Amino acid sequence: MSWFDLAGRDLIAETDWTREEYDIAMKVTDQLKGAYYSRIPHPTLEYKTFAMMFFAGSTRTRMSFETAMTQLGGHAQFIDPQTTRLSLEDKPGAGETVKDTAEAMERYCDGVGIRLLDDKIRYYGEADEVMQKFAKHCRVPIINMASDINHPCQSLTDIYTMHEKLDADVRGKKIVIMWAWSPWIRGWCSVQGTALISSLYGMNVVVANPPEYDLDPRVMQDCRDLASASGGSFEVSHDLDSALDGATVVFPRNWFTKDRYEIGKEKEAEIAKQYVSWKYSAERQKKLGNPGYLLQCMPVDRGNEADAEVCDNRLSWILDQAENRLHTQKAILTLTMGGRL
Amino acid sequence: MSWFDLAGRDLIAETDWTREEYDIAMKVTDQLKGAYYSRIPHPTLEYKTFAMMFFAGSTRTRMSFETAMTQLGGHAQFIDPQTTRLSLEDKPGAGETVKDTAEAMERYCDGVGIRLLDDKIRYYGEADEVMQKFAKHCRVPIINMASDINHPCQSLTDIYTMHEKLDADVRGKKIVIMWAWSPWIRGWCSVQGTALISSLYGMNVVVANPPEYDLDPRVMQDCRDLASASGGSFEVSHDLDSALDGATVVFPRNWFTKDRYEIGKEKEAEIAKQYVSWKYSAERQKKLGNPGYLLQCMPVDRGNEADAEVCDNRLSWILDQAENRLHTQKAILTLTMGGRL
Amino acid sequence: MSWFDLAGRDLIAETDWTREEYDIAMKVTDQLKGAYYSRIPHPTLEYKTFAMMFFAGSTRTRMSFETAMTQLGGHAQFIDPQTTRLSLEDKPGAGETVKDTAEAMERYCDGVGIRLLDDKIRYYGEADEVMQKFAKHCRVPIINMASDINHPCQSLTDIYTMHEKLDADVRGKKIVIMWAWSPWIRGWCSVQGTALISSLYGMNVVVANPPEYDLDPRVMQDCRDLASASGGSFEVSHDLDSALDGATVVFPRNWFTKDRYEIGKEKEAEIAKQYVSWKYSAERQKKLGNPGYLLQCMPVDRGNEADAEVCDNRLSWILDQAENRLHTQKAILTLTMGGRL
Known part of the structure; x- marks a missing residue:
């Protein structure tokens, strides 16, 4: 596991x-x-192509990757x-099969990005399967x-921003x-991702959610x-206010239940309505002993997920975090698509 | 107001x-x-990104901006x-709010273009409000x-072409x-814009329209x-043929009434039908004392707004005018996104 | 007919x-x-723009052209x-008329690609007419x-790959x-194109199809x-297995009847159903005296047009062929858009 191994990696x-x-x-x-x-110009991927398959819409992901490729001297195709x-x-x-598409695409580009989630899949895990199939071919x-x-x-980006x-x-x-x-x-992808990377880096990680909202057990x-x-810790809590106690970083975010693809969105909305009080507010921010910084991958549902006040005050990292998408992705693209083999 | 002030300007x-x-x-x-x-290569915006938000469709605007960024060494994202x-x-x-979108976008790009008009808005003035909000954030x-x-x-482009x-x-x-x-x-944007810039440059400007079609009073x-x-002049006339008298430049163009967003398109079409004779024709072109040149931002509704003959004869500027979109926008992009701060 | 004549050519x-x-x-x-x-960098079209008009969808064509322009130092606009x-x-x-669109587009770009076929046209020949009109203007x-x-x-690409x-x-x-x-x-475009280029290069060309599927007589x-x-030969056969005899290259592909735009897709499907046995299989591949290589422009309908086995074995050229789209198109773009005039 070294610099050398990152070239060509998924x-x-x-x-x-x-x-x-x-x-x-x-x-x-x-x-x-x-x-x-x-x-200082840094065209590490001059004349190279990154193919972006956007099954689902996006603001930050699309712009940050496309800008990244331009700054690195190459080009990102929005597909x-x-x-x-x-x-x-x-x-x-x-x-056309995934196999044929993937095997043809590799002839035209130096890397493939895929965004596939939410309403664009039929069951939890399908998007991961599609990406694994692309990787295989x-x-x-x-x-x-x-x-x-x-x-x-x-x-x-989250762990880089926290550092x-x-x-x-x-x-x-x-981190809560x-x-x-x-x-x-x-x-679930953003919340699960933040939980994984925070655990990897030895933070004390708490996922706080109503009982219906437990995430992927694996x-x-x-x-x-x-x-x-x-040397960190990880726990799940069903009690929000005690979970927040002493937190340095809070990441408030809506997500669906494990039954999303069976019960549909209306039933989901009904279950969620029981928990409208689960919101990140200035009140809750003040209760934390230390400064409780806001980490949130955006878009944030202002007024629901978090009050405008906590999005905009000096404890909010969200815009610097958004910007860091650009910088971390330039590193990922440079190392995987441009690294020395 | 100098070269120095244009860097970073909206x-x-x-x-x-x-x-x-x-x-x-x-x-x-x-x-x-x-x-x-x-x-002669002139990459004034190398590695830079111009984000183009196209709420409404376009041929010339999209192509001219995207080509402009390529010629300047950067890239325009079509969003x-x-x-x-x-x-x-x-x-x-x-x-996501305009505020959050705008504040995130500024982290990824060096300039933002917005096209928002016609069927994509709910009332006259809304597009301007959205742009002002973007500018604020x-x-x-x-x-x-x-x-x-x-x-x-x-x-x-119009005033540059006329010069x-x-x-x-x-x-x-x-100019009529x-x-x-x-x-x-x-x-209304094109006709109001041409009226404003022609007035700024001291031309004698006449807007000629049927009484229902008076433009924005402000x-x-x-x-x-x-x-x-x-030192120029500006007037509105409801009599087409006398308005055209002695004109050097004519810009024929359809536009809707001030009630467009209340009465809808069918009612608009009905009002318009009274004035099918309001067309720019070879006949009308010949009546002008001086050569009456055709200035038109395209697309032109050939056979309705203007006869094919006047679009294609030697008095028509429309294609050179279209090309100048590229050159003037390269100047705008260079000065605002690349200028010395 | 020389190198000199290719600059600016359609x-x-x-x-x-x-x-x-x-x-x-x-x-x-x-x-x-x-x-x-x-x-070795080869930016033959630096700062240049290729405008791609995609009336119909595409994977290979879009990616190969867009990647081609990036590798040549320019940019392809996906329109x-x-x-x-x-x-x-x-x-x-x-x-807007084709004339006006084309005459405006030439001001913004150094070449125009057009993809127009199948469900996007109303009768056979219309797409060619549109392209000729673009070329005229x-x-x-x-x-x-x-x-x-x-x-x-x-x-x-096909003839280059065969060489x-x-x-x-x-x-x-x-070639069958x-x-x-x-x-x-x-x-019909791919099959007619392969027939034309193979005939031009002196191959023995056989088009094998059920009687309803004869191609454009011209x-x-x-x-x-x-x-x-x-010094080659060209014939049409209605007997598949005898046609395949002794073939070096086989290109299996579905196409519609000459009545496609009159009778619609359902009727087409009905006619086609009589010939489900027309498939390229390992069985058929083995019957050929010489190795019978697979040439196919993709996408291939696996299991229908050809069995997966023949798509993936060592006699299949399809992926190298797909890759060659990139290389041959870079030559076409370089010679027509960048060549010395």
Whole structure:
């Protein structure tokens, strides 16, 4: 596990890369961010192409990746899979198979990003399966731009931002990932990703949610394993206010229940309505002993997930965090698509 | 008001920039057009990103901006806002706010272009409000790529083209902006923009339209004020043929009534039908004392707004005018996104 | 007919270019492919723009052209004509005419690619008419990215791939273009294109199809004429298995009947169902005396047009063929948009 091994690598799940590899990515992020603010050109991927398959919409992910490629001297293609022949159903007559699409794409590009989640899949886990299939059939790096299970580019951004803001001293700090009410009924990838990366880096991680909202048990087990190896801790709590006690960082976010793809969105909305009081507010922010910083991957449902006040005050990191998507992804692209083989 | 002040500046309304600033933009346009036709590379915005938000469709605006960024060494992102989370309704649960979207976008790009008009808005003035909100929350330049009220990139192109074609001698020349019948039911931005810029440059400006089609009174007042300061004149006429008398330049174009967003398109079509004779024809072109040149921002509804003959004869400027969008916008982008701060 | 003549040239039909000109394009393809695999930069089209009008969806065509422009130092704009004002109906009030769109586009770009076929047209021949109209009104090169009749970029790729794989010795080799059953009901451009280019290069060309599926008589006559000039041969057969006898290359592909635009897709499906046994299988591949290589432009309907086995075994060229789209198109773009005038 070294710099050498990152060239050509996929990044689909947070657990695909080791702590040492994320450290390398953060070191390169520092270098590229420094070059950017010093206006030093850094065309590490000149003439190269990153193909972005956006099954689902996006603001930050699309812009940050496309801008990243421009700053690195290459180009990102924005591809709506509906404009291609691809079908996720693997049967005669249905459309082009993932295998054929992936094997053709690798001939035209130096890396493939895929965003597939929420309403674009039929069951939890399908997006991950599609990405694994792409990875199997593509020798160029496959980068997860948000799936049903994972969101490693966001996760690296989160841990990089926490290192920046907390003087690189995240070990032992408490982070609370709290469920928050919203009519948006959102997927699990961001919250699971933040839980995984925080556990990997030895933080004390608490996921606080109403009982119906327990996350993927396998991911939670991964968190426990990572935390125990890193000297951190991981727990799930169903009591919000006690969970928040002493937290340094809070990540409020809505997500759906494990039954989302069976029961549909209306039933989801009904269950969620019981918990409208689960909101991150100035009141709750003040209760925390230490400054309780706001980490949130955006978009944030203002007034529901979090009050405007806590999004905009000096304890909110959300915009610097959003910007760091650009810098960390430039490191990921540079190392996987441009690294020395 | 100097070269120095243009770096980082927005361009939303024609009146945002002074006469001196448009003169600077035209000087830089000359330089960039010269470099282009001499095949001298001029990558003034290398590695930079211009984010184009196209709420409404476009041919010339999209291609000219995207080509401009390529020629300047950077990249323009073509963004359909429907692929983002943005909502123009500012309330909890509705989608991402303009504030959050704008504040995140400024982290990823060096300038933002917005095109929002016609069927994409709910009332006259809404597009301008959205652009002002973007400008408030974005420290990078906001460039209006056509709104309900203004179209400054087209306007600069128009005045630049008139300077080119009339030996830089536009002062005192008569320009008639005439309403023309078409089933297209189009917005006001282009005609108001041309009226404003022509008034700023001391032309004798006449807007000729049937009584139902008077334009925005505030914009018309701006025209009067600009004309009086520049030594030009501005008037509105409801009599087409006398208005055309002695004109050097004619801009025929359909537009809707002030009630467009209350009465809807069918009622609009009904009102318009009374004036099918309002068309720019070879007959009308010949009546003008001087050569009456055709200025039209395209698309032109051939056979309705203007006869094919006047679009294609030697008095038609429309294609050189279309091309100048590229050159003037390269100047705007270079000065606002690349200028020395 | 020389290198000099290719600058500024259109490529709409296979017959637009001579054998000598395709030879030049293949020589340049060799050079650009060599430079690519040697990682030698080759920005032949720096700062230039190729405008891609995709009326119909695509995977390979879009990615290969967009990647080509990036590798050549320029940029390809991905344009969905629905986001423009263009109307293919040439009448007042319908939208912007092809003439105006084309004449404006030539001011913004250095070449135009058009993809228009299948469900996007109303009758066979319409797409070709539209491209001819664009060519008439555009002084920059018009490149056919697939029409109803022709697909010259694919055809050049096919003949280049056959030269690569058969040691540049294609003359006298037998190629069978076979109709194959699929519910996809596809257009004629690829099969007609491969027939034309193979005839031009002196191959023994057989088109094998059920009687209802005879192709465009004018194209078939062109094939006969080309074959007779090149020392090759051209014939149509309605007996699949005898047609395959002794073939070196087989191209299995579904296509519709000549009545497609009159009878609609359901009736087409009904006619096709009689011929489900028309499939390229391992069985059929083995029957050929020589190795029978698979040439197929993809997407392939696996299990219908061809069995997975023949797509994936060592006799299948399909992925190398797909990759060659990139290299041959870089040659076409370089010669037409960048060549010395």
